[in-house]
Amino acid sequence: MPQLDSDFKPRLLKKLKHLKKWARRQSISCYQVYDNDLESVPCRIEWLEAKVVCWIYKWDLGTEVLESLRDQLATLLADVFECESCDVIIKYRQKQQGLSSQYSKLGHQQQTMMVRENGLKFELNCFDYLDTGLFLDHRTTRKICKEKAANKRVLNLFAYTGSFSVYARDGGAKSITTVDMNKHYLEWAKRNMAHNFDSRAADRFIEDNVLKFVKNEAKLNRYDLIICDPPTFSNSKKMKSAFSVDDHYQALIGDCLKLLSDGGELIFSTNSKKFKWQSEGLLVNVNAKEISAQTIPEDFKQSKPHRAWLIVK
Numbered sequence: 176m177p178q179l180d181s182d183f184k185p186r187l188l189k190k191l192k193h194l195k196k197w198a199r200r201q202s203i204s205c206y207q208v209y210d211n212d213l214e215s216v217p218c219r220i221e222w223l224e225a226k227v228v229c230w231i232y233k234w235d236l237g238t239e240v241l242e243s244l245r246d247q248l249a250t251l252l253a254d255v256f257e258c259e260s261c262d263v264i265i266k267y268r269q270k271q272q273g274l275s276s277q278y279s280k281l282g283h284q285q286q287t288m289m290v291r292e293n294g295l296k297f298e299l300n301c302f303d304y305l306d307t308g309l310f311l312d313h314r315t316t317r318k319i320c321k322e323k324a325a326n327k328r329v330l331n332l333f334a335y336t337g338s339f340s341v342y343a344r345d346g347g348a349k350s351i352t353t354v355d356m357n358k359h360y361l362e363w364a365k366r367n368m369a370h371n372f373d374s375r376a377a378d379r380f381i382e383d384n385v386l387k388f389v390k391n392e393a394k395l396n397r398y399d400l401i402i403c404d405p406p407t408f409s410n411s412k413k414m415k416s417a418f419s420v421d422d423h424y425q426a427l428i429g430d431c432l433k434l435l436s437d438g439g440e441l442i443f444s445t446n447s448k449k450f451k452w453q454s455e456g457l458l459v460n461v462n463a464k465e466i467s468a469q470t471i472p473e474d475f476k477q478s479k480p481h482r483a484w485l486i487v488k
């Protein structure tokens with residue numbers, strides 16, 4: 176059976192030592208520790224207050240070898256992070272044929288947990304979905320959103336679990352409209368808001384296809400701050416055709432601009448690795464600048480998972 180690369184553990188320990196100090200200084204309790212640093216160990220690892228979540232990327236080695244590597248990984252991570260092995264959760268970014276359940280072997284149970292970020296509470300679920308409920312690479316973008324939100328009408332598109340909306344409310348937004356086409360995520364977004372604030376009529380949660388919503392909404396409302404962080408690719412029965420950010424971002428940004436008040440701001444972000452920003456003809460009478468250098472936090476400096484732009488009308 177293959178063994179994990181002997182460079183892996185020393186590398187993790189070194190990074191963890193640095194990040195622990197950084198996180199303590201910043202009062203951060205959830206952060207990324209490893210992202211495909213070594214080609215021989217293709218995974219991503221996050222520390223979430225008291226749990227370690229590890230996503231294995233593409234070890235296409237057959238079930239038996241993969242299960243052995245997974246067990247080695249689970250033992251090593253419990254050791255490095257000084258936690259119980261039941262607090263190490265291993266997931267597969269790609270489905271592996273014939274592999275036994277990733278949780279039953281490690282003895283996990285489905286459960287949610289609360290974490291804090293910048294004084295706000297977020298519900299995470301490390302078990303039931305591929306992602307946990309909070310994209311840590313947008314920690315700083317969320318803070319920027321909060322800093323801009325005072326007295327603004329805020330629109331959060333592709334909202335997922337509503338973390339941008341929670342930050343906007345914390346920043347004193349006048350109203351917040353949260354849009355996602357997935358009912359379960361929208362319910363989760365409502366819970367995240369309720370974990371932090373009393374509900375109010377000014378905040379709306381809308382289950383809809385963003386691509387349709389932005390067109391209809393142009394006839395009805397204007398916003399002062401829009402967050403638009405679409406997935407790289409999206410397809411569903413609720414959509415007429417598939418959405419690809421690489422192909423369709425210009426039309427989407429164009430529709431968002433129609434919803435912006437004069438002087439309003441749009442934060443647009445993407446995780447697409449192939450993304451090419453071309454703004455000729457798109458950005459008439461608006462100011463756009465890439466802000467990725469400001470939005471990528473310390474723990475993601477190496478992997479740079481997203482790019483972001485601030486567009487001011």
Ligand SMILES: C[S@@+](CC[C@H](N)C(=O)[O-])C[C@H]1O[C@@H](n2cnc3c(N)ncnc32)[C@H](O)[C@@H]1O
Pocket residue numbers: 309310313332333334335336337338339354355356357360383384385386404405406407409410414418
């Ligand atoms: C990339 S994430 C957005 C992440 C979010 N902005 C954050 O930082 O937490 C994907 C989300 O987009 C939603 N989504 C995908 N396609 C959509 C569409 N056409 N209309 C509305 N929501 C969509 C999914 O349901 C999912 O919640």
